[in-house]
Amino acid sequence: MSGHSKWSTIKRKKEQKDAARGKIFTRVIKEITIAARQGGGSVNVNPRLRTAVLAAKTENVPQANIDRAIARGTGELDGVHYEELVYEGYGPAGVALMVEAVTDNKNRTTSEMRHAFTKNGGNMGEAGCVAWMFDQKGTIVVDKNGVDEDEVMLIALEAGAEDILDEGDTLDVYTAVSDYESVRAQLEENGFAPLRAEIGRIPQSTVAVEGKDAEQLLRLMEVLEDHDDVQHVYANFDVDDGMLEKMNG
Numbered sequence: 001m002s003g004h005s006k007w008s009t010i011k012r013k014k015e016q017k018d019a020a021r022g023k024i025f026t027r028v029i030k031e032i033t034i035a036a037r038q039g040g041g042s043v044n045v046n047p048r049l050r051t052a053v054l055a056a057k058t059e060n061v062p063q064a065n066i067d068r069a070i071a072r073g074t075g076e077l078d079g080v081h082y083e084e085l086v087y088e089g090y091g092p093a094g095v096a097l098m099v100e101a102v103t104d105n106k107n108r109t110t111s112e113m114r115h116a117f118t119k120n121g122g123n124m125g126e127a128g129c130v131a132w133m134f135d136q137k138g139t140i141v142v143d144k145n146g147v148d149e150d151e152v153m154l155i156a157l158e159a160g161a162e163d164i165l166d167e168g169d170t171l172d173v174y175t176a177v178s179d180y181e182s183v184r185a186q187l188e189e190n191g192f193a194p195l196r197a198e199i200g201r202i203p204q205s206t207v208a209v210e211g212k213d214a215e216q217l218l219r220l221m222e223v224l225e226d227h228d229d230v231q232h233v234y235a236n237f238d239v240d241d242g243m244l245e246k247m248n249g
Contacts, residue, residue, distance in 0.1 A: 027231055028056040029069045030102045034082055036073025047181065054184075055198060080104045087113045088131060089124040091220050093213040095237045096130035097122065098201055103229040112227065120220035121213075133236055134201040137162070138180025140173040140187060141196040152192055159186035170195065174202065203236030214239045 031052040039046035043053055049070070056066050072079030083106055087099040097117075103109040117124045142152055144166075152171055153164050160179035165172045175183045177199055184197050209217055217237060224233045 023226075023228075024059050025061055025065070026228070028052065028059055028061055029065060030082060031231065032056060032066060032069040033073040033079065034084060034102060036070045037075075037082075038073075041070045041074040041076075050181075051197070051199065055196070058194065058196065085109065086127070086131075087124060088127060088129050089117050089122055090130070091117075091120070091122040091235065091237075092216045093207060093209045093237075095207050095209060095217055095235055096133045096203070097220075097224075098130060098134060098234040099224055099230055100232040100234075101227075101229045102231055109227075109229045112229075113224075116220065116223045116227070120223060121216040122220055133205075134203055134234060136177050136199060137202040138175035138177060138183065138199050139197070139202070140175070140180075140184050140194045142171045142173065142187065142192050143195050144169055144171055147192060151190070152187065155186050155190050155192070156183055159183040200232060201234040203234070206236050206238040209237050209239050 032049065035046060035049040035052045039048055041049070043050040053066055053070075068077060071077040082102045082104055085101045085103060085106060087101065087110070089097050091097050099113060101109055101113070114124050140156075140161075149166075149171060152173075156164055156173045159182055161173050161175050161183050162179075163174040165174070173183060173187070180197075180199055184194065187194065214237075217235075218239065221233060221235065224230055
């Protein structure tokens, strides 16, 4: 889990430093549209949509943009037809990778994903080749600045959290999918609004990577993350903190 969470921390800092708002807005708007198409436009009866809308508000996406994305998903407004895809494969040093994408052109995106893997020391595999190495979990990230850490941990654990990791400037709370909403709600009701909250894939164990393999792996991660169609990238690596900071520097 450490590699996953450390990469997430670096990625958040990188997004802030690069002011990559356009990419973030696009990602959350796509998720809202997909969620509304699959489960309807009401946040009260569509948990996936509710999570997507909360994520959008956390990123300060205007309400008008959220409303239009929902309307496109439900068919009230014309829009691009998006398809959800999951790519699986291996990176340098045998690291398992899962890439969640949303695209309006499956053939183009698949070709570009395969090229990204191959060019950066990895290879794409068949569906299911690495999915078994990951569990779906809720992740709720709370800023440690100015908060009572013990209180955050107590509230989260009492609400059903499975694990809490201290990641330096944040507390990362992990939950079962079934407990995700209740844990997040309890934290918010007690004044601990999350920096980020989502349901994603957490590796069951990690692979230590160093040297040139680590450099190549992190390049692959960045290439995948920066692709316009990619929503999330998950991997089971553990890399030295210094290497991650170097990539962020």
